[in-house]
Amino acid sequence: MIYPIEVNDLYYKYEGNLREILNGVNLKVVEGEAVAIVGLSGCGKSTLLYNICGIIPHIYKGEARGQVKIWGKNILDMKLPEIATKVGIVFQDPDTQLFSPTVENEIAFGPENLCVAREEIGLRIERVLKIVNMEKYRLENPNSLSGGQKQLIAIASVLAMETEILLFDEILSQIDHEGKIKIREVIKELKGEGKTIVLIEHDLDNLQIADRVLQLKDGKLEEFKDGETVGLNRA
Ligand SMILES: Nc1ncnc2c1ncn2[C@@H]1O[C@H](COP(=O)(O)OP(=O)(O)OP(=O)(O)O)[C@@H](O)[C@H]1O
Numbered sequence: 667m668i669y670p671i672e673v674n675d676l677y678y679k680y681e682g683n684l685r686e687i688l689n690g691v692n693l694k695v696v697e698g699e700a701v702a703i704v705g706l707s708g709c710g711k712s713t714l715l716y717n718i719c720g721i722i723p724h725i726y727k728g729e730a731r732g733q734v735k736i737w738g739k740n741i742l743d744m745k746l747p748e749i750a751t752k753v754g755i756v757f758q759d760p761d762t763q764l765f766s767p768t769v770e771n772e773i774a775f776g777p778e779n780l781c782v783a784r785e786e787i788g789l790r791i792e793r794v795l796k797i798v799n800m801e802k803y804r805l806e807n808p809n810s811l812s813g814g815q816k817q818l819i820a821i822a823s824v825l826a827m828e829t830e831i832l833l834f835d836e837i838l839s840q841i842d843h844e845g846k847i848k849i850r851e852v853i854k855e856l857k858g859e860g861k862t863i864v865l866i867e868h869d870l871d872n873l874q875i876a877d878r879v880l881q882l883k884d885g886k887l888e889e890f891k892d893g894e895t896v897g898l899n900r901a
């Protein structure tokens with residue numbers, strides 16, 4: 667069977683670190699599934715997502731062993747632009763994602779790089795801003811927005827890429843209560859459209875969106891049993 671995401675026996679150590687952060691991770695995600703990953707701060711959740719979207723090993727070097735496959739293709743045999751057509755990632759800190767002078771430029775950036783037609787890009791900007799309820803901020807500078815609003819724009823800019831696989835790294839952390847409800851709905855809709863989703867979560871209330879919850883512990887993924895102490899909050 668070919669999976670949108672398949673991770674086999676993955677080990678990873680950052681350059682200069684002594685310890686392996688990922689220590690034999692195995693993960694298979696089927697099409698249309700939403701998998702949540704929880705775990706203590708610093709246990710390697712973001713590092714795992716970097717391995718799935720190709721930032722590791724293509725940008726961060728370090729020492730990696732094992733295999734990550736996207737739709738059956740080894741990520742080592744794919745260049746970053748090719749991976750970007752298949753996997754979208756919303757980072758934990760929206761400031762690392764946003765760099766354009768206006769919200770609309772920010773959202774256009776990814777599709778422009780994929781050579782999407784100008785007219786189509788315009789339609790996508792409208793559509794994704796509507797999804798995150800941020801239409802009126804289209805001409806604002808992302809730097810002038812609040813943390814939660816930045817997260818919404820980071821989500822919108824990744825949705826505009828229309829990738830089949832979406833990685834969400836604690837994307838609800840700074841969003842207000844109403845915004846959270848809205849984005850949880852959006853994630854459910856994306857799942858309904860057949861998107862494959864991996865989300866890192868810190869907030870137990872958000873785990874209900876997931877079909878499966880896994881815990882990253884000692885560098886390995888295991889089944890999560892509610893009630894364990896994994897540094898989770900309840901809003
Ligand atoms: N670029 C880097 N170089 C060296 N070490 C790093 C780098 N990025 C992260 N680390 C280390 O790797 C470990 C795992 O970090 P990671 O960010 O993946 O954890 P996390 O589970 O996402 O944490 P959090 O819940 O705080 O977001 C941490 O000890 C961190 O200090």
Ligand SMILES: [Mg+2]
Pocket residue numbers: 711712713758835
């Ligand atoms: Mg993290």
